[in-house]
Amino acid sequence: MDTIVALGTPAGRSAIGVIRLSGPDSLSIARSIVGENYFKPEPSQPVLRSIKGTASNSILDRALLTFFPGPNSYTGEDLVEISCHGSPIVLRQVIDLTLGLGARPAGPGEFTLRALSNGKMNLTQAEAIRDLINAQTEAAAQQALRQMMGELSSRLRRPQQALIHTIVQLESALEFVEDDLPELKRQDIVGELTEVASDLHNLASTFEVGHLLRDGVRVTIVGRPNVGKSSLFNKLLAFERAIVTEVPGTTRDTLTERLGLDGIPILLTDTAGLRESSDRIESIGVERTRQAMAEADLLVVVLDGSEDLRAEDLSALSQAKSARHIVAINKSDVASFDTLEKSRPSYEAGSVNVSAVTGFGLETLRAAILEPFVAGDSPNAGFLITDARHYDLLLRARNEVQSSWELLQRGASEELVLIGLHNGLRFLGQITGETSTDEILSEIFATFCIGK
Amino acid sequence: MSFDEVFDVIVIGGGHAGCEAASAASRLGSQTALVTMNLDLIGQMSCNPAIGGIAKGHLVREIDALGGVMGRVADRAGIQFRLLNRSRGRAVQSPRAQADRSMYRKEMRKTLEGTPNLHLRQGMVMELVLRQGRMAGIRLQDGRKFGAPAVVISTGTFLNGVVHTGRQTYKAGRAGEPSSIELAEALKRLGFPVGRLKTGTPPRLDGRTIEWSAFEPQPPDEVPVPFSFATDEIAQAQLNCYVGYTSPGVHAAIRQNLHLSPLYSGQIRGIGPRYCPSIEDKVVKFADKDRHQLFLEPEGHDTNEVYLNGFSTSLPAELQQELIRLIPGLEVARIIRPGYAIEYDFVDPRELGPDLQTNRVVGLFHAGQINGTTGYEEAACQGLIAGINAALAVQGRPRFRVRREESYIGVLIDDLINQGVDEPYRVFTSRAENRLSLRYDNADERLESYGRNLGLVGDFDWERFTQRRDRLARLGKILEGTRLKRSDAAYAAISAKLGVDLGDSVTLAQLGKRSGVGVDIIRSILPAEKLPGITDSEIESGLADSLYAGYIEAQRLNVQRVHQHDSLQIRPDFIFRGLSGLSHEMVERFERARPLTFGQARRIPGLTPAALSTLLIHLSVCDHPA
């Protein structure tokens, strides 16, 4: 039995997000992510720990971990619940971490299934869960999803056909040795598999952006106090959400709102200004700002274009440097803006002149925010993998094809090369529907004249 | 009704299925009658005089390990042995042999006649006798009635058989033998769903009229690999086969005369196997090929008859003669027996359980071509399983089955009874999920203990097996325990031969994971005295174990994950319509297939993952009531 992982709370923003690990390796995976070899909390007692990222010293989140040893857990197996802060990005990073440690994304209803097979649930409870799954099936019937599935299937057709084609060549070569078949061209097959692997890789890599489209792109507005962050925030939201005053330090906590830009969900966060402060409340706000910056998919660094740059501006710019960011130069309506224009440095990340008061440059700013997330003219133009399960299957399929490719290069016998190809096809089949042995045999008989 | 003779088990039909069934049932201690139309044709090979081949050779080895007879008989009658796929991995290698057709019959008959409790009876079976829905006996054309509580039907291509050559058609079970019409009707009356299939055979030539020098000889292996684990040596002198080709002239003539082919005129409706196409089919479907391969196969030591493999046809006999003469090397050749096609009834194998007993009639078993398969080996392995279970049923012992994970026999039976057939079914290695584990050379390790427990493997063979198993275990330890180091004399040569650096030190088992490591390399490291009594073939088996071990483990984990719920039972009266959220189409698919386990359900074609998980959840609930 392997260990599975999934988000236990609904995807999207919420105060906390609970990740569940179930299976024999749950505890050892938990140990790795908190970095304590002997971590073993009391059963059912939540404990607070930092979750360590893969980069050295990076901390993804402070989270509550609760250990439910089997058989006294929901699934009847060892189970660990990790309550993180609700950001989808953090949750995804933590899940990715557990995947890297050998967990596998749970299939739909799999936790429940395990609970059922371990006798942890009664009929009424199970019926309720079954209805839930049925509801999912109904949802799956929705037009939008169908279109998306159809499109993914059609994009997978080429690698799938190529896989079947190579399987047919290799199977025939070993199964029909007495027949007068054309000689196997191993180098051609190597070439074909190279393309399959790269098709799958390209498709899988769209998930990097694709998952943002589903979970929402986190855009965080930063800058020193009084540059106009809250004003821009309100302007982008198109209503007065944040309090705006001329008093520096008005915004003391982070504020997040959802908005759609061109149909892409955005989670826009306004932050307290970045500056050292002796005010206790303000300094907590600044701490929150730092956290929001770490979680963001994109930072908008706001500068006040009507004034000279200050040390605090440079500090904000340098803090944003390692992340994906753009620069918004605000207050273009003020007269001094134009006179300072010539002396202004140019920013590598690109900058936009705006006015939160007149609305000047707002369209350009919106476009600049979306720009990194709308795929350009890649081979998968416009198409993105948004589902983690699809992403996982594509990666698995790619790895299988890759291992076959290597075996082929090393001159291994066909039956070994074929393992990865069949596995790869099976993984793709879990997205598009399986290819049966009979279909492959049919393809063989249609391709070659077999039989005496 | 009173019976003229009473037996425990009656087997109808002395073909490849019937011979195994009768032999197994009688050796399990059941008084067994083998009733067949013509005792002189017991063990007749209806088509090509050859046993084995990829996957089929695996089956013969498995039959042998379980205590069946085909392998031993084939070893005695084999006149050209070849191990196929020698250049590929051990898992897809397989033994094949040309057999002397009449010697095969003779040896099979001798084997059966030497079997205690086995009674040969000649006669045509017309009717099945049932009592209270259970098998009670059979009635023969000559009026005799035999009683038995268990009956195995293995009547091959004979049920309502119709032979076609050109526009000529006549009722026959094989050319020159009557077809079995009454028995076919009796099965229909019992309500068995029956379908129609078709197969064909090529002409046989007079060897004295062939220009042999026009063909490429295909020699036998220098050291023949026998079918049976009990065979030490092949006694028969080994012969060449010959390879030749058709010509564009042949193809043109076939195209011109296509209207005379019953396949293309609509006269034949049965479905033929795509992997055994007639020459008409080959010419039409692969029109761009300007020649097709032919094999000239000797039919035996004492005959001039030559089998023209690759030229199966149902064109008119006189046209066959003309076509043959257009083949380079056959310009003056004469046909002894023309080729023909045959259509016959088969019974839907989804009527069967894994023991090959019909669900409809207690005590009635079906084995062989009657189940929609094709091939001697496919027939024989079913005969073995049906014969074993017929005897066990009568003796009130638990039934015997082999799983698809552990044998090709299991794959074949599982496919048949779950998927049914829509064309004649043949084994392929690709049908086996566990292809790497199911090797011809480890069939004994996989199955011999079953044969022993049943009582089909005698002391001598068991002793031989356990010694071999011990030698292999010892070899495994030696391969694990011996290291090849950089300082060793043999290191440089081996490293150069494999074209890789092997590191400072590797065990021979690790070395065996590399493709290209063979007996020669192992022997160059380990002198003979370190490998006492261990044969080259056993070393190859040991290396194959090393080579495949990692892959098999990975696959096992995969399978475990995917199949962990396979054993969940589904009640026969389970109401699929009662599962909310299932589309009408999914319900239909379930109901048509009527799976008895989740594993069977999972293999039903066309089901969506959502439908399966709905079923699974429901089953898990029923399995664990609160």
Ligand SMILES: Cc1cc2nc3c(=O)[nH]c(=O)nc-3n(C[C@H](O)[C@H](O)[C@H](O)COP(=O)(O)OP(=O)(O)OC[C@H]3O[C@@H](n4cnc5c(N)ncnc54)[C@H](O)[C@@H]3O)c2cc1C
């Ligand atoms: C023309 C032809 C072409 C073929 N071509 C191929 C091929 O290309 N490839 C391939 O793999 N296989 C081929 N086969 C199939 C192969 O011969 C069979 O699969 C195999 O022999 C089936 O074995 P069996 O034991 O089921 O039946 P069979 O070998 O057919 O034996 C049936 C036996 O039952 C007896 N019998 C039938 N009815 C009665 C009755 N009522 N009473 C008493 N006895 C009865 C018959 O006399 C016979 O002995 C061909 C068969 C034929 C006839």
Ligand SMILES: Nc1nc2c(ncn2[C@@H]2O[C@H](COP(=O)(O)OP(=O)(O)O)[C@@H](O)[C@H]2O)c(=O)[nH]1
């Ligand atoms: N003229 C002008 N004033 C602005 C603009 N944007 C913000 N302000 C003013 O700057 C002050 C600080 O704005 P605020 O949004 O609270 O800045 P924050 O501290 O960065 O959130 C307020 O008095 C705003 O009215 C702009 O584009 N033009």
Ligand SMILES: [Mg+2]
């Ligand atoms: Mg503010």
